[in-house]
Amino acid sequence: MNNPTYRLRFFFDYNCGGCLWCDNDASYQKFDVGVLDSEIYDLNGNIVQEAKIKLPSLIRQRVLELDKLYTESLNWNDPSGQSLWDKAQWESFYEQTRDLHKQISLALGDDFKIVYKQT
Numbered sequence: 001m002n003n004p005t006y007r008l009r010f011f012f013d014y015n016c017g018g019c020l021w022c023d024n025d026a027s028y029q030k031f032d033v034g035v036l037d038s039e040i041y042d043l044n045g046n047i048v049q050e051a052k053i054k055l056p057s058l059i060r061q062r063v064l065e066l067d068k069l070y071t072e073s074l075n076w077n078d079p080s081g082q083s084l085w086d087k088a089q090w091e092s093f094y095e096q097t098r099d100l101h102k103q104i105s106l107a108l109g110d111d112f113k114i115v116y117k118q119t
Contacts, residue, residue, distance in 0.1 A: 007022075008020045008021060008036065008112060010101050010115060011118045012097070012118060018067070019035075019067070020037045020104070021035060031053065037051050037060070039051050059100070059107055066093070066097060073090070097116075101118075
């Protein structure tokens with residue numbers, strides 16, 4: 001097995017639409033900053049920047065589902081307050097993200113090391 005060129009962090013941030021972020025110089029040089037697996041839209045809903053990393057459609061769909069689910073954990077009326085989720089909901093979310101992390105790692109191949117940071 002070769003030494004991966006690109007190291008990425010895997011985690012969801014509220015309403016970012018993706019879960020991959022640069023984590024080494026090579027990845028920053030190639031992809032720059034921001035969420036890498038999400039398109040950027042203008043206020044009219046038009047894509048102004050394609051995703052820097054294209055994931056297979058089934059995996060991309062799962063990313064979007066978990067991104068939406070993650071936003072439901074936050075109390076938007078009191079963001080610094082207690083989560084709306086209980087322990088079982090968090091455990092279910094973490095289990096789903098670990099599975100997705102594995103799928104993405106396999107899909108991107110040996111040039112990428114995907115570091116799980118969802119906590």
